[in-house]
Amino acid sequence: MKFLIFILLTLTIELCSSYKVLVFNPAFGASHSNFLGKISDILIDAGHEVTMFIPVFVDGKKDLVGSKKVKNIVRLEQDPRIYQMQKEGATEELMRKKIWTMDSDISSMLGFVANFSKTAAYMGDFMFQQTELIENFRKEQFDLGISESLFVSAFALFDEIGIKSVINADSTLYMNGIKSALGEPAAIAYYPGLFSPIDDKMNFFGRVKNLMGYQFGMQFSTMKYVAEMEALPKSYKGPRDWQTQLDSVAFNFINSNQYIDYASPTLPKTVFVGGMQVNTKKSGKATLSKEWDDVLSQRKTNVLVSFGSNAFSSDMPDQFKKAFLEVFASMPETTFIWKYEEANATLASHLKNVKLTTWMPQNDILADDRLTLFVTHGGLGSSVELAYQGKPAVVIPLMADQPRNAHMLTRHGGALQLDKALLDQPDEIRKAIQTVLSDSNYKKNAERLAKILEDQPNKPKDVVLKHCDFAVQFGPLETLNSEGRHLNTLAYYSLDIALAVTVVLLILLYVLHLVVKFVFRLVKRTILRPKKKVD
Missing domain, CATH: 3.40.50.2000 (Glycogen Phosphorylase B;)
Structure with missing residues (x-):
């Protein structure tokens, strides 16, 4: 009897501690789907209920899930406008063939940015047209939302259906957009950007190249995010600026590992989970x-x-x-x-x-x-x-x-x-x-x-689960937010102080110049003044 009561109590505790998660996993690329799929698997193994929402962004990737454990899958077919654009441009086929000979630096991706921004906006618009789907999501009362910052409209969707605790999970080392939104230092003088062909030992020209790469990444993110926010319907009452959407996340998971990647300055919201998907x-x-x-x-x-x-x-x-x-x-x-x-x-x-x-x-x-x-x-x-x-x-x-x-x-x-x-x-x-x-x-x-x-002290799988649990329990903590996210470029890098000091020094030098000039004239007049004749 006591054993039965113990089992019932254990099951009750497990049921009470489990929570419902919505994972926004667009059909875009295998590496992206696999990353979010693995996070889903970790949560499912811990007894949590995961629903995966898969809006199709690339038709050739529509069957991607990234997980064999997720049972609750909601798939939204590709927006016809995106399908037409990608079909006319033969985007997938062209990229697969050109990738072997095109320049490997960022310049080769410039033509890609405008089209990607347009199609991303179409996807957000199409998604918000699915009023019945959104209402069904709202009724589920999810405890946690997880998405990748590739599409900021995902975070607007979480807000629309009432999810209070949200985690960003980037399948890349980091994305410039969320790094900026959180106010995290870019450290472009020594931390190689996402598209940098140069390591952390940069000369002057290397730093220039790294800066250009960072700016390209920011331009890519900003154009896309702005287009997505503008495409949201008037009925959406949440924040319209993408920075607010991203800086409200509880944590920022990145597919990086501190023992593989270059050392970088990070904020408390940034969590390294690279390696969680590897079975040795x-x-x-x-x-x-x-x-x-x-x-x-x-x-x-x-x-x-x-x-x-x-x-x-x-x-x-x-x-x-x-x-x-x-x-x-x-x-x-x-x-x-x-x-x-x-x-x-x-x-x-x-x-x-x-x-x-x-x-x-x-x-x-x-x-x-x-x-x-x-x-x-x-x-x-x-x-x-x-x-x-x-x-x-x-x-x-x-x-x-x-x-x-x-x-x-x-x-x-x-x-x-x-x-x-x-x-x-x-x-x-x-x-x-x-x-x-x-x-x-x-x-x-x-x-x-x-x-x-x-032998690393914290296993990535454990890190993922513990931070998800923490986010559900406490939500996004204001104390983890950096005020740096509200500063402009001049204030963030203290360039305004440097400018003020420079102006003060210039004024002092000018005053010193006037004093020296005055003294010089006074001395000159005194020495060269003609002596009076004495009768």
């Missing part, structure tokens, strides 16, 4: 099927080649494909697993040491001791995975944040960076691969970083 071999959750176990058992050296979910190897220029095949052919004692997105492709059928696959369990393969090297584009998800699994890598950044991820990894000594402009030169690809394979320091350094991450 030590955790016992990284296992391989017989198919992949057999592949890795064929040879002593195994190399995984993957360029992520947005860059398809099948869309490479032919000279790039030819170069890779030549490298594979020259290393017959090495098994190459190549993520190649064309089903039943035959271009490598003459090579027994090449396994083409449209998909593979990347994390689980990286966790296997038999995997020797990872050739990667340096996407953030892949970068975090290889860091946690302790695998040496050749990083070939293609665009966006990948150049930054590449030098973030190479500074730890476990990776080598290769310029994508060299992908038509098999000798350069082979040289990079063999350099990492032959130098044991790459492996040692990669394993050391993995050990650091394994």
Whole structure:
């Protein structure tokens, strides 16, 4: 009887402590969906009820969920205006093909900003037209809302349906918009921006480039956010400025890990959760099927080649494909697993040491001791995975944040960076691969970083859950807000003080100049005054 009462009490406590969460997870990209999906999984495993709202932003990504545990899924089909724009521009196909040859710096993304701002506004407008959906959400009385700052209209939706506690969860290292809204220092003199091809040791021109990258990120965020806020209906009574929408979050999760990334000044609301999505071999959750176990058992050296979910190897220029095949052919004692997105492709059928696959369990393969090297584009998800699994890598950044991820990894000594402009030169690809394979320091350094991450004081999964619990219990704490978010640029960087000091010094110098000039004239008159004749 006592045991039964104990069980009932335990269940009652668990039910009382569980809460309802709405996760806004737009179908935009795999890395974004997977990140928010993993947060959902962590909450579900802890006994909380998660509803995932998936407004389709990119039609080709409409089936993305990022989680196998979420059962309550509400999907909003793509707005017809967005569908038409993306279809006419062939956005997905064009990007996949151009990504291999376009400039990897921020200038290549300028043409993308205006269209993205317009489509983001369309999505917010279309979403608020779904009055029945919004009313159903309001009736659910969610305790917590979680979204990514990619779309600020998500936070307006949370406000509209009455969610008081909100967490921003960015699948990137950080987003300039929310960093600015929170009043967090950008530290552009030594902290590489999201699109920075330069590490933290910057000369004058490096700082100029980093500043330009930061300003581009801010311009990108501001244009998009302003367009989204203007598209909201008149019936919406919440705040109309995007800064207020973002600075009211309880916490700001970023997909960064302090032991991988560069040191940076952060505020209490910023929480590092990078690595929460990685299952290591030590955790016992990284296992391989017989198919992949057999592949890795064929040879002593195994190399995984993957360029992520947005860059398809099948869309490479032919000279790039030819170069890779030549490298594979020259290393017959090495098994190459190549993520190649064309089903039943035959271009490598003459090579027994090449396994083409449209998909593979990347994390689980990286966790296997038999995997020797990872050739990667340096996407953030892949970068975090290889860091946690302790695998040496050749990083070939293609665009966006990948150049930054590449030098973030190479500074730890476990990776080598290769310029994508060299992908038509098999000798350069082979040289990079063999350099990492032959130098044991790459492996040692990669394993050391993995050990650091394994032993870090606060586990990212625990950090996510504890901060979600805290946000539900206490909501957004005003005491965590920085007054820096209300200051203009002159006041924030104390440039007004420097200007005032400069003016005072100039005035003092001018007065000193007048005094010296007066004294000089007085002395001159005294010395040169003609003496009176005495009779």
